[in-house]
Amino acid sequence: xxxxxxxxxxxxxxxxxxxxxxxxxxxxxxxxxxxxxxxxxxxxxxxxxxxxxxxxxxxxxxxxxxxxxxxxxxxxxxxxxxxxxxxxxxxxxxxxxxxxxxxxxxxxxxxxxxxxxxxxxxxxxxxxxxxxxxxxxxxxxxxxxxxxxxxxxxxxxxxxxxxxxxxxxxxxxxxxxxxxxxxxxxxxxxxxxxxxxxxxxxxxxxxxxxxxxxxxxxxxxxxxxxxxxxxxxxxxxxxxxxxxxxxxxxxxxxxxxxxxxxxxxxxxxxxxxxxxxxxxxxxxxxxxxxxxxxxxxxxxxxxxxxxxxxxxxxxxxxxxxxxxxxxxxxxxxxxxxxxxxxxxxxxxxxxxxxxxxxxxxxxxxxxxxxxxxxxxxxxxxxxxxxxxxxxxxxxxxxxxxxxxxxxxxxxxxxxxxxx
Amino acid sequence: xxxxxxxxxxxxxxxxxxxxxxxxxxxxxxxxxxxxxxxxxxxxxxxxxxxxxxxxxxxxxxxxxxxxxxxxxxxxxxxxxxxxxxxxxxxxxxxxxxxxxxxxxxxxxxxxxxxxxxxxxxxxxxxxxxxxxxxxxxxxxxxxxxxxxxxxxxxxxxxxxxxxxxxxxxxxxxxxxxxxxxxxxxxxxxxxxxxxxxxxxxxxxxxxxxxxxxxxxxxxxxxxxxxxxxxxxxxxxxxxxxxxxxxxxxxxxxxxxxxxxxxxxxxxxxxxxxxxxxxxxxxxxxxxxxxxxxxxxxxxxxxxxxxxxxxxxxxxxxxxxxxxxxxxxxxxxxxxxxxxxxxxxxxxxxxxxxxxxxxxxxxxxxxxxxxxxxxxxxxxxxxxxxxxxxxxxxxxxxxxxxxxxxxxxxxxxxxxxxx
DNA sequence: CGAGATTTGTTCACCCATTGACCTTATCCG
DNA sequence: CGGATAAGGTCAATGGGTGAACAAATCTCG
Numbered sequence: 001x002x003x004x005x006x007x008x009x010x011x012x013x014x015x016x017x018x019x020x021x022x023x024x025x026x027x028x029x030x031x032x033x034x035x036x037x038x039x040x041x042x043x044x045x046x047x048x049x050x051x052x053x054x055x056x057x058x059x060x061x062x063x064x065x066x067x068x069x070x071x072x073x074x075x076x077x078x079x080x081x082x083x084x085x086x087x088x089x090x091x092x093x094x095x096x097x098x099x100x101x102x103x104x105x106x107x108x109x110x111x112x113x114x115x116x117x118x119x120x121x122x123x124x125x126x127x128x129x130x131x132x133x134x135x136x137x138x139x140x141x142x143x144x145x146x147x148x149x150x151x152x153x154x155x156x157x158x159x160x161x162x163x164x165x166x167x168x169x170x171x172x173x174x175x176x177x178x179x180x181x182x183x184x185x186x187x188x189x190x191x192x193x194x195x196x197x198x199x200x201x202x203x204x205x206x207x208x209x210x211x212x213x214x215x216x217x218x219x220x221x222x223x224x225x226x227x228x229x230x231x232x233x234x235x236x237x238x239x240x241x242x243x244x245x246x247x248x249x250x251x252x253x254x255x256x257x258x259x260x261x262x263x264x265x266x267x268x269x270x271x272x273x274x275x276x277x278x279x280x281x282x283x284x285x286x287x288x289x290x291x292x293x294x295x296x297x298x299x300x301x302x303x304x305x306x307x308x309x310x311x312x313x314x315x316x317x318x319x320x321x322x323x324x325x326x327x328x329x330x331x332x333x334x335x336x337x338x339x340x341x342x343x344x345x346x347x348x349x350x351x352x353x354x355x356x357x358x359x360x361x362x363x364x365x366x367x368x369x370x371x372x373x374x375x376x377x378x379x380x381x382x383x384x385x386x387x388x389x390x391x392x393x394x395x396x397x398x399x400x401x402x403x404x405x406x407x408x409x410x411x412x413x414x415x416x417x418x419x
Numbered sequence: 420x421x422x423x424x425x426x427x428x429x430x431x432x433x434x435x436x437x438x439x440x441x442x443x444x445x446x447x448x449x450x451x452x453x454x455x456x457x458x459x460x461x462x463x464x465x466x467x468x469x470x471x472x473x474x475x476x477x478x479x480x481x482x483x484x485x486x487x488x489x490x491x492x493x494x495x496x497x498x499x500x501x502x503x504x505x506x507x508x509x510x511x512x513x514x515x516x517x518x519x520x521x522x523x524x525x526x527x528x529x530x531x532x533x534x535x536x537x538x539x540x541x542x543x544x545x546x547x548x549x550x551x552x553x554x555x556x557x558x559x560x561x562x563x564x565x566x567x568x569x570x571x572x573x574x575x576x577x578x579x580x581x582x583x584x585x586x587x588x589x590x591x592x593x594x595x596x597x598x599x600x601x602x603x604x605x606x607x608x609x610x611x612x613x614x615x616x617x618x619x620x621x622x623x624x625x626x627x628x629x630x631x632x633x634x635x636x637x638x639x640x641x642x643x644x645x646x647x648x649x650x651x652x653x654x655x656x657x658x659x660x661x662x663x664x665x666x667x668x669x670x671x672x673x674x675x676x677x678x679x680x681x682x683x684x685x686x687x688x689x690x691x692x693x694x695x696x697x698x699x700x701x702x703x704x705x706x707x708x709x710x711x712x713x714x715x716x717x718x719x720x721x722x723x724x725x726x727x728x729x730x731x732x733x734x735x736x737x738x739x740x741x742x743x744x745x746x747x748x749x750x751x752x753x754x755x756x757x758x759x760x761x762x763x764x765x766x767x768x769x770x771x772x773x774x775x776x777x778x779x780x781x782x783x784x785x786x787x788x789x790x791x792x793x794x795x796x797x798x799x800x801x802x803x804x805x806x807x808x809x810x811x812x813x814x815x816x817x818x819x820x821x822x823x824x825x826x827x828x829x830x831x832x833x834x835x836x837x838x
Numbered sequence: 839c840g841a842g843a844t845t846t847g848t849t850c851a852c853c854c855a856t857t858g859a860c861c862t863t864a865t866c867c868g
Numbered sequence: 869c870g871g872a873t874a875a876g877g878t879c880a881a882t883g884g885g886t887g888a889a890c891a892a893a894t895c896t897c898g
Contacts, residue, residue, distance in 0.1 A: 173797075
């Protein structure tokens, strides 16, 4: 599964803090930079524009681009249509249909699979509803493997999957393939990667796990970069994945703040009132007991299998539902304010079911944020709904796989020279 | 895949911030790496060990070291005394007495100044008690400038101050020299750098501002690296500066998590109970209203000018003081637990007066942390007192100045070639 | 005590990636 | 059509790390 990450024998990948920069590192680093620029650009670039953006000479940039084109990571499209003097540049775009990442998603109420290409397009996807509260991990793994098999079987032959990543609403044991604790699935200490490896469609792939909020946030950075014309680096936000549980991810300058073990962002267990209701985690007054989907349903007087559509429908008539949402939104606001005081970002993205409930939650959240965030006076906080599409965690998982290639195309090229 | 490696996530000041790696960058980067290794090593290194640690060849490392020695940033000491076969290496240490940073500190109850050299030694220091609640910024700046003048006047002539950094318990407007909001000093929108520049001792220096908790945490990383034999990169912790106000800083792999504007870590305004007492910041139930020094004094039935020594003395006899500390510690515990759920570090360092109250606060904090931190089961949280000495913010401010040189010695060498 | 082993620091010819000047190509403008 | 402008390509030059070879300093063992 995991390739050897012996920092010593393999060529140093980039100019990391730990390792010295050797001269190979220069090209390794610059190749990664160029590929990233192409992949994350909101619109196709040319060699000249890449050179200017990265501060490289045109010759260097051109040489690097040529290598990426030869490796089928970048495509040369038609010449740009210019409205100025000078030779038009050749437009460059991430290669479509070659290298791709397989994203899998386990969620409390469904499974999802999506294959994502370097250009961001979906090359295949599938979804399967199902209640996974207190589920059997082996059975879920079988279903997921089956679903993945259906999708991969229909891929064009030239597509090359470089790996798979599974989104789980859980704390993960970093690097080991083990789900440490997934309260809402009822899992604990489950080696999900091992279970998935048994399925023929996945046996040959390197499989890693990722937290659902982290991966959804990854998809969100991409979606916002494309939609908003902004590059990924310019993005800092707090992502909140509201489902039965409440996950969170903190993105600073396009990079997730992972923390020491990758367990950052557990906003569901921020304290709203230390003497509040008891939480499944053992503590009292956690956000999840105020604003988790099941709690919202219960306080609304609705059954546990009420859909979000039904909830939205009832909201129009029932004051009880409105009160419940208001109660939740105020608690979310307190947790968000606490978080922003700790991590200083100016944007909050509501994802999961919160995205669909956005209009009913945002006012309450904004009220608390205005009065509680110390810096809000000088840096107004922006609360927005997620723009990444459905099953964003599966999309993000695909990107996570591709990130491995984009972060070090030189290694990928070397590995694929003589297969 | 390789993303899962610790310490790899931060982009690091690799080369040009966002730009491509040019060939000069290689040396720039490696010089910085070597100097950092020497400065942050708990014990003197040799050329060969530097090469091994950084993955460079001995020839390259040796060449870089020679340049640093020539620039008087690194000193060659005596040969190491070996207990093994082989030629003994020449021990290397950061140059002492040459380049140094001037650290200034404004605190609610005192001012402090310290000059820190590259080897960490203090080349001069001073301290002046005084109550700066609701103070006049201009008057404080005059006192501080005067104090700095006393210290700098007595420095040996070969000491070269590369700049100054002022610690303020405040939100700062990044880069502008302006104190945005310092509630406990009663300052708002004060251009402190401008005020300090008027003093003759500081006129020629580049002056920057820094948050007190951030700078104390900077001193703490250094102190722990030296004391605990651990390198700076291996350190992740939450630093809490308990004073009249409560500041915080989050350090991941030796680097402060700054956030979008450098306002991260305001743990004093984490919510303990959303319907709790009103805070000076306008919100309700902030930690500061449970565990700020003035609140502890008040709940203990002591006057606002009671010293910490007096407080500790009373603690032995007065149940009211004990109750007050317990009340505070439980609140700190809730805030710490909330923070650790959000940022995932396994160590909490109590600084400021909390370091002196450590024995009375730690049990209560640990109790809350155990029951509230989701990951505490697998990664036990360590609550420890700060080890950096008194006026650690002034020390950290000195380091902040020196960090500028260590991060880019090539530039510093170029600037000092023909002065 | 001396030979061999071991490890450090230095030297130098070599190699690799970027550089920049120069050239060609493609378009726009008057 | 000719000049201006900009993109892409070529190639000798340059900067900087590489690695083999060597000298120096110490330890170990016969």
